[in-house]
Amino acid sequence: MFGGQLWTRTPDFNNRLINIDIDRNNPLFVQSLYSLLRGEEELAAPKVTLYWTCKTPEGWKRYPAAIGRNGKIRPRFAQVGTAQKFFETGHYECRYLESGKTVWKNVGEEAAIAQAHQLHTSRLLTAQIAAEAAGTVIIETPGRVNLRTKAKEYEERQIARGKKRAAVTFKQAVEEFMSVVRVPYADSLTEPLIMRWYAALRAKKNSDRTIYNKHVSVFGFLSWAGVDTKKLTAKAPTFTEKAVEVYRADELKTFFASLSNPYHRIVFEVLLKTGLRMQEAMHLEWHQLDFKTGTLTVRERNEDGFEIKDRAERTLPIPADLIRHLRAWKEEHGGKFVLGTSNDTPNWKWLPLLKRLVRQAGFNCGHCVGCKEQNECERWYLHKFRATYTTFLLRSGIDPRTVMQYTGHADMATVMRYLSPAELPDTQKKVNSIACGD
Numbered sequence: 244m245f246g247g248q249l250w251t252r253t254p255d256f257n258n259r260l261i262n263i264d265i266d267r268n269n270p271l272f273v274q275s276l277y278s279l280l281r282g283e284e285e286l287a288a289p290k291v292t293l294y295w296t297c298k299t300p301e302g303w304k305r306y307p308a309a310i311g312r313n314g315k316i317r318p319r320f321a322q323v324g325t326a327q328k329f330f331e332t333g334h335y336e337c338r339y340l341e342s343g344k345t346v347w348k349n350v351g352e353e354a355a356i357a358q359a360h361q362l363h364t365s366r367l368l369t370a371q372i373a374a375e376a377a378g379t380v381i382i383e384t385p386g387r388v389n390l391r392t393k394a395k396e397y398e399e400r401q402i403a404r405g406k407k408r409a410a411v412t413f414k415q416a417v418e419e420f421m422s423v424v425r426v427p428y429a430d431s432l433t434e435p436l437i438m439r440w441y442a443a444l445r446a447k448k449n450s451d452r453t454i455y456n457k458h459v460s461v462f463g464f465l466s467w468a469g470v471d472t473k474k475l476t477a478k479a480p481t482f483t484e485k486a487v488e489v490y491r492a493d494e495l496k497t498f499f500a501s502l503s504n505p506y507h508r509i510v511f512e513v514l515l516k517t518g519l520r521m522q523e524a525m526h527l528e529w530h531q532l533d534f535k536t537g538t539l540t541v542r543e544r545n546e547d548g549f550e551i552k553d554r555a556e557r558t559l560p561i562p563a564d565l566i567r568h569l570r571a572w573k574e575e576h577g578g579k580f581v582l583g584t585s586n587d588t589p590n591w592k593w594l595p596l597l598k599r600l601v602r603q604a605g606f607n608c609g610h611c612v613g614c615k616e617q618n619e620c621e622r623w624y625l626h627k628f629r630a631t632y633t634t635f636l637l638r639s640g641i642d643p644r645t646v647m648q649y650t651g652h653a654d655m656a657t658v659m660r661y662l663s664p665a666e667l668p669d670t671q672k673k674v675n676s677i678a679c680g681d
């Protein structure tokens with residue numbers, strides 16, 4: 244009796260699933276398969292070897308893929324005798340025996356994906372041998388898109404392309420998606436399942452914007468995997484763009500007036516007057532400042548604080564008063580980090596610090612959920628300094644492209660969000676000054 248499905252999991256690749264249709268009612272097969280997978284059986288597990296087929300000065304060659312000390316493939320390195328050599332151009336191939344014949348399968352250029360293919364093939368062949376031993380046959384379902392396997396591949400691609408942030412977002416979104424739809428194959432997805440997913444997100448109090456973002460992330464993956472997404476949902480869920488929140492001038496004035504500790508002053512002044520992201524400010528080092536030109540050079544960092552290598556540096560001007568304050572701060576404190584802790588390490592406690600200072604100064608609004616539940620006002624947060632900075636630049640009449648350059652925003656659309664026309668105080672003045680030539 245065919246048609247049952249068995250999934251085996253390979254722990255090395257995050258429980259990557261292999262889906263095979265098997266005779267589940269054949270206990271001999273199942274027993275044989277498990278003992279094979281556990282390595283208890285005498286039957287030789289089939290060997291799948293990974294090769295880096297590459298362009299060398301002597302022409303195209305096939306070498307075993309080089310394995311690093313961590314057990315992972317070293318991307319684009321070939322094992323040449325005892326040496327590991329780098330060859331830029333090439334692709335990976337899996338070599339294995341199938342019915343006594345040697346098979347070479349091209350598994351692409353990306354090392355992580357190639358290694359995942361190698362494991363997948365090895366497990367599948369193992370299952371086939373077990374099946375033969377038990378007198379049954381395995382049919383790998385061809386042409387069906389296994390969502391988990393594909394999602395893993397998609398995620399690895401994103402990481403390989405330096406889109407780490409997008410990969411993290413995608414991983415969380417797709418896991419949530421899978422836990423709701425609960426079908427292994429893409430062809431089992433239906434519109435009601437998608438609706439159920441939206442409903443589940445709403446039930447979990449996801450905002451409209453978050454639901455929209457998760458939809459974009461998961462559907463981007465589905466269409467990449469060849470799924471006809473138009474059949475699944477007529478259109479993306481809608482959301483209303485929230486207005487950008489910025490600090491008002493009088494709020495800032497009273498807040499800064501309430502600060503007595505010079506460290507607190509300089510931290511929030513830097514955040515407000517440079518618009519740096521928290522990671523950038525935390526890791527800001529003195530050599531990034533040029534007091535002569537009054538500029539600051541910065542490269543974006545990911546959420547772990549590491550610089551993102553493929554992102555260009557940006558240089559932004561520092562207001563004259565901040566330069567003076569920074570000079571004085573440097574003379575007194577020195578060290579490596581501009582805004583480091585007393586031990587000269589990056590300080591990641593600014594958010595609780597801000598919440599505490601605001602509360603102590605009596606600035607809690609008293610109305611928000613944060614105020615009511617934790618005595619921590621939601622209207623004060625670090626990113627709002629950056630939003631205030633961006634809005635300020637735009638309102639000062641600096642053109643959006645220059646603003647984008649200073650703030651390091653990835654696209655113009657994001658910058659334009661800070662230009663909500665109703666809030667432009669200058670508009671009235673400018674409208675008033677339209678002359679009719681009289």
Ligand SMILES: [Zn+2]
Nearest residue numbers: 608611614620
């Ligand atoms: Zn509040």
